[in-house]
Amino acid sequence: MAEAKVLDQIRISAKEILEDYRISILSRETSIIGRKEVFMGKAKFGIFGDGKEVPQLAMARVFRKGDHRSGYYRDQTFMLAIGELSVQQYFAQLFAHTDIEADPSSAGRLMNSHFATRMLDEEGNWKKQTELINSASDISPTGAQMSRLVGLAYASKLYRKNPDLSDLTDFTINGNEVAFGTIGNAATSEGLFFEAVNAAGVLQIPMVLSVWDDGYGISVPNKYHTTKEDIGKVMKGFQRDKDGPGLEIYQVNGWDYMACVEVFEKATKLAREKHIPSLIHFKDLTQPLGHSTSGSHERYKSKERLDWEKEYDCIKKFREWIIENQISTPEQLDKIEKDAKYQAKAEKEIAWAEYLESIKHDQIEAAKIITTVAQKSRYKREILEIKAELTKILNPLKLDFFKAVKRTLILTRKEKIPQRQRLINWLSKINEDNQKFYSSHLYSESIHSSLNIRGVKPVYSEQSKVVDGREVLQAFFDGALARDKTVIAFGEDVGKIGDVNQAFAGLQKKHGDMRVMDTGIRETTIIGEGIGLAMRGFKPIAEIQYVDYLIFAIQTLSDDLATLHYRTKGGQKAPLIIRTRGHRLEGVWHSGSPMGMILNSMRGVNVLVPRDMTRAAGFYNTMLQSDDPALIIEVLNGYRLKERIPDNLMDYTVPVGVPEVLRRGSDITIVTYGAMCRIVMSAAEELEKIGISLEVIDVQTLIPFDINHTLVESLKKTNRIVFADEDVPGGASAYMMQKVLEEQNGYHYLDSKPITLTSKEHRPAYGSDGDYFSKANAEDVFDYVYAMMNEADPKRFPEIYNKNYHIPQWNPEVIDN
Ligand SMILES: Cc1ncc(C[n+]2csc(CCOP(=O)(O)OP(=O)(O)O)c2C)c(N)n1
Ligand SMILES: [Mg+2]
Numbered sequence: 001m002a003e004a005k006v007l008d009q010i011r012i013s014a015k016e017i018l019e020d021y022r023i024s025i026l027s028r029e030t031s032i033i034g035r036k037e038v039f040m041g042k043a044k045f046g047i048f049g050d051g052k053e054v055p056q057l058a059m060a061r062v063f064r065k066g067d068h069r070s071g072y073y074r075d076q077t078f079m080l081a082i083g084e085l086s087v088q089q090y091f092a093q094l095f096a097h098t099d100i101e102a103d104p105s106s107a108g109r110l111m112n113s114h115f116a117t118r119m120l121d122e123e124g125n126w127k128k129q130t131e132l133i134n135s136a137s138d139i140s141p142t143g144a145q146m147s148r149l150v151g152l153a154y155a156s157k158l159y160r161k162n163p164d165l166s167d168l169t170d171f172t173i174n175g176n177e178v179a180f181g182t183i184g185n186a187a188t189s190e191g192l193f194f195e196a197v198n199a200a201g202v203l204q205i206p207m208v209l210s211v212w213d214d215g216y217g218i219s220v221p222n223k224y225h226t227t228k229e230d231i232g233k234v235m236k237g238f239q240r241d242k243d244g245p246g247l248e249i250y251q252v253n254g255w256d257y258m259a260c261v262e263v264f265e266k267a268t269k270l271a272r273e274k275h276i277p278s279l280i281h282f283k284d285l286t287q288p289l290g291h292s293t294s295g296s297h298e299r300y301k302s303k304e305r306l307d308w309e310k311e312y313d314c315i316k317k318f319r320e321w322i323i324e325n326q327i328s329t330p331e332q333l334d335k336i337e338k339d340a341k342y343q344a345k346a347e348k349e350i351a352w353a354e355y356l357e358s359i360k361h362d363q364i365e366a367a368k369i370i371t372t373v374a375q376k377s378r379y380k381r382e383i384l385e386i387k388a389e390l391t392k393i394l395n396p397l398k399l400d401f402f403k404a405v406k407r408t409l410i411l412t413r414k415e416k417i418p419q420r421q422r423l424i425n426w427l428s429k430i431n432e433d434n435q436k437f438y439s440s441h442l443y444s445e446s447i448h449s450s451l452n453i454r455g456v457k458p459v460y461s462e463q464s465k466v467v468d469g470r471e472v473l474q475a476f477f478d479g480a481l482a483r484d485k486t487v488i489a490f491g492e493d494v495g496k497i498g499d500v501n502q503a504f505a506g507l508q509k510k511h512g513d514m515r516v517m518d519t520g521i522r523e524t525t526i527i528g529e530g531i532g533l534a535m536r537g538f539k540p541i542a543e544i545q546y547v548d549y550l551i552f553a554i555q556t557l558s559d560d561l562a563t564l565h566y567r568t569k570g571g572q573k574a575p576l577i578i579r580t581r582g583h584r585l586e587g588v589w590h591s592g593s594p595m596g597m598i599l600n601s602m603r604g605v606n607v608l609v610p611r612d613m614t615r616a617a618g619f620y621n622t623m624l625q626s627d628d629p630a631l632i633i634e635v636l637n638g639y640r641l642k643e644r645i646p647d648n649l650m651d652y653t654v655p656v657g658v659p660e661v662l663r664r665g666s667d668i669t670i671v672t673y674g675a676m677c678r679i680v681m682s683a684a685e686e687l688e689k690i691g692i693s694l695e696v697i698d699v700q701t702l703i704p705f706d707i708n709h710t711l712v713e714s715l716k717k718t719n720r721i722v723f724a725d726e727d728v729p730g731g732a733s734a735y736m737m738q739k740v741l742e743e744q745n746g747y748h749y750l751d752s753k754p755i756t757l758t759s760k761e762h763r764p765a766y767g768s769d770g771d772y773f774s775k776a777n778a779e780d781v782f783d784y785v786y787a788m789m790n791e792a793d794p795k796r797f798p799e800i801y802n803k804n805y806h807i808p809q810w811n812p813e814v815i816d817n
Helices: 002-010 014-039 053-062 076-081 087-094 145-161 191-203 231-238 257-274 303-311 314-324 330-376 380-392 398-411 418-439 469-483 507-511 523-535 547-567 595-601 613-624 676-689 711-718 732-743 767-774 778-792 812-816
Strands: 068-070 179-184 207-212 248-253 278-283 466-468 487-491 516-518 539-543 577-582 606-608 630-635 642-644 660-663 668-672 694-698 701-703 721-724 755-757
Touching (some): 014 076, 014 087, 053 314, 145 191, 145 547, 191 207, 191 231, 231 248, 231 278, 248 257, 257 278, 257 314, 330 398, 380 398, 469 507, 487 523, 507 516, 523 539, 523 547, 547 577, 547 595, 547 630, 595 606, 595 732, 613 642, 676 694, 694 711, 711 732, 721 732, 721 778, 732 755
Parallel strands (some): 487 516, 487 539, 539 577, 577 630, 668 694, 668 721
16 A cells, blocks of 8 residues: 555656666666776776765656756766666776767766767767757866756747747757756855856746755865855745746755655646746755765764765665565565676676777787887887886876887987887877877867858948948848847847947847847856857857956856867867957956957867957858857947948858958068057058058957968068067967967068067056057057067168167067177
8 A cells, every 4th residue: 555655646656666776776886886996096086976866866757858957977877867878888988988989978088977968960960959868068167067057948948939940849849848957065156056046037947956965065064155054945035936936946855765756846847837947955965985086075074974974875765765665675676786786897897898998909009019129129128128117007098108109219219120110100190099089179070160161252332331330230130130040149238229339229129039138247157048059059149248257257168168069079069159349448347358368268169359340240150150159259449430331241251260461561560350450550551651561460360360371471571570469468469479480380481579569467547548558559569560670670760769768578678688
């Protein structure tokens, strides 16, 4: 009777419960073995999902095809239960096996327990998500899964509310898809968590967010993380009630299987049917093996706590519950345990054997060739010692062989031994392989790569209208929204007023509030929203109001967006366009041009810096056809400058990686971008008057940068070069200099010291004078260029100032010393 009652209540058969139990044991055993493998030196680091098994089994019960997960490193039980991970694959990742088949989540690129499903086919196109279990790729920064979770859930809402999209059945069936989030208790202290939860409450989206609360974040107990030590309690203000919509907040003991199943059923029903978000606080979870392999939890947990954790281990409780309710017998459960443990061990062994096999071939080859070189070399003894050292290494890695080969080649560098060539060939093959294993897929490698989008020149006629720059963009965005129903735009003030500079003015009214939307002030979640939407088939244009405020979102941009394609080795992508504006206007927080910061943190995202709105429109058009993500920075003080709308506005594109020569000249090449183009051009006119001929080049795109190496061609002609921008000294100007002088071998052609002309180190001061004396201006360009000519030909270009007036970066006095 008792049995029937329980099973009736949760509508799960005894068989299913026992299968869940089996998976919980399989998962736990995987953790236990994994930890040992790390301690044996077979993997570098291990972090496991022990102590969180039971609620994850319950989550897997309600998760359907088409749904998405955005979680963190504790979710192995869920991934096993949902059938998207095998124990063997789990171990392949632990061992850093670089084969996609072996580790589909990351092809050995991520540390263990960073899960992902392969959402793209081999050509880089989306698979049919509605027929798949979808898991966004995990990242390590705590709480960072939250921002994209909002986008993954929001997509369902947009799909349901916009009937025009109902045929996009690869991504949605009536917006029924739920986005499941998971997060640790300690990570809820991150601003990302609160920002995303608030956004979910505002947007009313199908998000089911679980907090796995084990009382700790590494060694730090909840007392230091959470007000009242209870995140569920703290979140009560978000509870939907008579005052308005919000989230449904639940609190459940994570060791209580039945309660876990029930709560997921309730929360998921609300999400799927009504798009009401939930937060479920799973309390009283444990960490039987401690936080990770980095240290034991006995160091910081009291005996009482450790005893309690043993008592409340969720699997122990699950077993007790099964027996108590006569769903199975202890003997039967013992048998399940024994089989599951056996399976975990067997799969681990296969994973290890396959990993070894994958590197063995090259190693044997290297060892063989080293021996043949040794036979012919004067350094036979030393080389054989190198080889002997290799054989002493317990689990030799690729790098051990690589180093040994290099040492052998250095030793024999003066010898003419034919076998040396074989070693060199081996090195070059390994290098090539390793490029594929460790460095591919930073950018799209599909036919939709932005590098494949050809440039289409603007066409003008007598009918071409002359308008404010912002109207060029407005016309383009209008056309883009009309042309492609998956294009959407959102950000602070983007909806009703059409952004602070009016490029979307009237477009919400025309295309609807499911296409052009206002958001709250929450930059990092704006980006996350864009990532999630892009991962679900939209072409989002996410706006950050000023480039100065991009800093709030750098974490999401850098850790999530920029790494997504790389960290999944082409398994996932987010073709998101981020629109922002900057470079120059007023004061410390409205004039920034932190391009170096952006370039150094966002490799993996195109960084495009159009000098005017026509160029910007061309870049939007390029990127809307591409599957690379891009940041497009418009010139903040250019919206009211007059431009002509190209007649072919919707066809015209600006290619990425192709600089444009704005002015031909013969004395000095000046390389710049963005708002500086106009300034440099005006200085060039003044310089022309006194007989100095500037070649002005707008690089247009910083990532990718001058793919055809045209800048060095200009330098070959002028032999003098200046890199000018509005970043701090050593910022993007240094990046450009490295590209031209080092990558393009520009140093060969220099007759003068190469110069960077930048803003001051501090942020720009307010007002026109503050701007003038903080940022590079036309007079600075003139002075720097003139000083260069003065040094080259003092007779023709006598010094203008005396030695008391110092031109930074260019002071002949300093150079003479
Ligand atoms: C932004 C960030 N800060 C610090 C860390 C280091 N770190 C890794 S896990 C962790 C504790 C997380 O605890 P919790 O969120 O409770 O998850 P649990 O590991 O307990 O499941 C910390 C501090 C990190 N990964 N990311
Ligand atoms: Mg924790």
